[in-house]
Amino acid sequence: MTKAELVEKVSEKINLAKKDTEVIVNTVFNSITDALSKGDKVELRGFGSFRLRKRNSREGRNPKTGATVVIPAKRIPFFKPGKDLRETVDN
Amino acid sequence: MIKKDIVNKVAGMMNLSLSEAEEVVESVFTVVKNALVSGEKVGLHGFGNFRVVKKNSRPGRNPKTGEEIMIAARKVITFKASDKLKQAVNHLPPEQDE
Numbered sequence: 001m002t003k004a005e006l007v008e009k010v011s012e013k014i015n016l017a018k019k020d021t022e023v024i025v026n027t028v029f030n031s032i033t034d035a036l037s038k039g040d041k042v043e044l045r046g047f048g049s050f051r052l053r054k055r056n057s058r059e060g061r062n063p064k065t066g067a068t069v070v071i072p073a074k075r076i077p078f079f080k081p082g083k084d085l086r087e088t089v090d091n
Numbered sequence: 092m093i094k095k096d097i098v099n100k101v102a103g104m105m106n107l108s109l110s111e112a113e114e115v116v117e118s119v120f121t122v123v124k125n126a127l128v129s130g131e132k133v134g135l136h137g138f139g140n141f142r143v144v145k146k147n148s149r150p151g152r153n154p155k156t157g158e159e160i161m162i163a164a165r166k167v168i169t170f171k172a173s174d175k176l177k178q179a180v181n182h183l184p185p186e187q188d189e
Contacts, residue, residue: 001126001132002134003136010118020105025119031092032138033138036176037179041092047123077170077176079141079170085127089168
């Protein structure tokens with residue numbers, strides 16, 4: 001499912017113009033992005049939670065030249081599905 | 092941040108009542124959820140992809156008792172953040188992590 005399909009389904013479901021629904025869908029995911037970028041975590045009851053996980057710096061290799069390079073520490077967004085979602089998907 | 096914060100933002104932005112905004116926000120997550128439950132991948136441009144991955148059964152061990160058990164085959168959801176989201180969270184120094 002793409003974002004356009006998501007917008008269409010939501011728009012049908014709640015009977016709201018596609019244009020307005022699109023703005024809302026974008027707002028929803030942009031506000032999750034904003035919260036994460038401030039280091040905040042996002043908890044969505046019934047769905048799951050988004051938080052940041054730290055990746056330590058490590059040594060890697062340039063696969064082309066074989067030169068050793070240090071890959072710096074970074075943060076990655078991590079999604080943990082809620083219990084309800086986890087169980088429903090598995091059944 | 093919790094769902095209510097998103098609802099407040101949507102309500103203010105779209106000039107909707109809180110209950111209307113709640114209905115829309117709720118249905119966004121319900122639609123994503125239903126797609127995943129039916130095994131469909133959900134790709135949100137600029138945010139990331141949600142995918143359902145089948146895991147085979149594998150032998151495991153109860154870490155407390157050391158007893159060997161079989162971990163059943165199951166389906167799990169994975170989320171892969173888009174490059175845009177990854178970049179957005181990486182302007183903070185890594186030390187600030189929990």
